Amino acid sequence: MSDAPLIKRGSELVLKIESLAYGGMGLARESNFVIFVKQAIPGQKVLVRVYKKRRGYAEARVIKLLNESPNAIDVCCNHYWICSKLQSLSYSEQLKEKSAQVEDAFNRIGGFHDFKLEKVRPAKNIYHYRNKMEFTFSPNRWVLASEPEGVDRSFALGLHIPGRFDKILDIKNCHIQPEIGNKILSLTREVCLKHSELRPYDPRSHIGFLRFLMIRYGINTGNLMVNLVTSYHDINKISPLTDALLENFPEITSLVNNVNTRKADVAFGEYETLLFGESFIREKIDDLTFEISANSFFQTNTFQGEILYEEVKNLIGLKGDEIVYDLYCGTGTIALFLSKNAKTVYGFEVIRSALDDAEKNADINDISNVHFIKANLDTYFKSGQLPKRIPKPDVIVVDPPRAGLHKDMSSYLPKLKAKKIVYISCNPTTQARDAKILFENGYEITRSVMVDMFPHTPHIEMVLLFSK
Ligand SMILES: C[S@@+](CC[C@H](N)C(=O)[O-])C[C@H]1O[C@@H](n2cnc3c(N)ncnc32)[C@H](O)[C@@H]1O
Structure with a gap:
């Protein structure tokens, strides 16, 4: 990467977008200097204005738009730039770009120079x-x-404008x-606009x-939960x-009211009232x-x-006599999924409520060879907290959050x-x-698979098998 002194904030340039950068911005080069372009897709020729300049790159x-990309397609959502940034790129190109991002990360960061994704x-x-979708109420419509x-801007029910905690785009x-x-x-919006006491919460x-x-x-069961999160309790x-x-x-099988009195802008309630049906x-x-209850984690696709999960099972190829550790097990879905083909599975997770759900789900499915353990995996193993009665694993599954493994864990x-x-x-x-x-x-690394969990979004899900 070379620096281009002529490029500064406010510069206008004509660029050809070469590829998609990790995170979803278009990537172009001007005299070898990298410029990330918002809402641009590979193959487009665009006139851009620089709004940020750093030592090694600009944004x-x-x-x-000067020339459209040959891989551009019509978008369905008129607000696609908020959550489905890649929607204007054909699906096959989205997958190619995501695969290239994975290979680039393994090459550049991991030093795996001949890494090739085996399967998508x-x-x-x-x-x-x-x-699962979470829409925010706001008195500050974007x-x-x-x-x-x-125009009236006093009510919105929709999604956050990227980078703005206080501005919501009304989503229809x-x-x-x-x-x-x-x-x-639509109905929620209509009722709120009719009843002035149903005021949206203002985060400022x-x-x-x-x-x-x-x-x-519940995609495979037809169950439907509506969770209204309010700032106080008032039935x-x-x-x-x-x-x-x-x-x-009449499709609703669960209607709950979670109350979040805290300032934190999260749909997680401190307590919950069941208003109709079941709490899950x-x-x-x-x-x-x-x-799955309102506050539990579950894969969103x-x-x-x-x-x-099928890929995980196939990659491991369990014979039935193995001890498996499922690290960062959440509500235990993988542990339960693998239990039929293993001797014993131990799930480790830091969140108590997730472990409670995991245990409940083991009971519902009559599975007894799975055990869940509360553990902060950053330091759990290194500090010798693993009880002696737990046997050493033949197979380990790790599914950490975006930040990856804590250095004490990976070592x-x-x-x-x-x-x-x-x-x-x-996060590749x-x-x-x-x-x-x-x-x-x-x-x-003996096997590598990318599973596209989130079409149209820049998110990537990877599964790797490491063997000794
Ligand atoms: C990507 S989710 C795993 C989901 C799960 N494997 C599944 O498929 O449903 C990551 C999980 O790691 C847990 N977690 C995050 N930091 C942790 C830590 N330091 N120790 C243990 N678990 C942690 C989170 O609570 C979350 O449940």
Whole structure:
């Protein structure tokens, strides 16, 4: 990368977009200097204005599209730039670009110069696939440049404008959630606009009542949860909305009200009131049933989640007599999925409520060879907390959060001496970093699969098998 002194903030340039950078921005070069361009796709020729200049790169916005990309397609969502940034690029090109990003990360960060992705599992459904959506209520609607001056901006129910905690774009039609979600969204908006006491919560003044509308779908069971997150408890106040939802949507099997009195902008409640039905939805993966409550983690793409777990199972090839550790097990889905083909599976996780769900799901499915252990995996193994009664693993599955493995964890992992390690990751850059440590300690990457969990978004899900 060379520096280009002529490029500065405010510069206007004509660029040809070469590829997609990790995170979803278009990547172009001017005299070998890298420029990331917002909302641009490979193959486009664009006039851009630079809004950020750093030593090794710049960032720019498109002012004018000069030539369209041969791989451009029509978009479904008029707000695709918020969450489905890649929607204007054909699906096959999205997968090619994501594969190239993975190979680049393993080459550049991991030092695996001949790394090639072995397999890509595309999504069967590239729209309406998300089984959970969270929409935010706001008294600060984001006004589009195309709207007339003086329009009312006092109510929105939708998604955050990237980088703005206090501005919400009103969403009328979200194409990545099931269709019924859009009807729920419309009715909720309609009722709130009719009832002035249903005031959206303002994250700046901390005044207001309604914070989030969360919708959760049991894709394989037809169950449907609506979770209204409010800033305080007031059943009378919320009742025009809950009555209307129950009257219009007999599909709802769970209606809950989570109360978040804290300033933190999260849909996670400190306590929950069950207003109708059950406090969870059921979902099926393979022949397993899971009960998922409002605050539990579950893969947000059920179809692809199933494929992900299938790939994990196939990569490991269990014979039935193995001890398996499922590290960062969340609600234990992988541990339960593998239990049929293993001797014993131990799931490790830091969140108590996730472990409670995992245990409940083991009971529901009548599985007794799985045990869940509360552990902060950053330091758990290194500080010698693993009880002696737990046997050493033959196989380890790790599925850490985006930040990847803590350095004490990655350096200790080889000392557990498993024959196989399956590493699932939603961030190829941290996975490549950790893969390097495993490689230096005698493990080779023997299989690599990308499962596309999130079509149209820049997110990537990887599964690697390491063998000794
Ligand atoms: C990507 S999720 C794993 C999901 C799970 N494997 C599944 O498929 O449902 C990562 C999990 O790691 C847990 N986690 C994060 N940091 C942790 C830590 N330091 N120790 C243990 N678990 C942690 C999170 O609570 C979360 O459940």
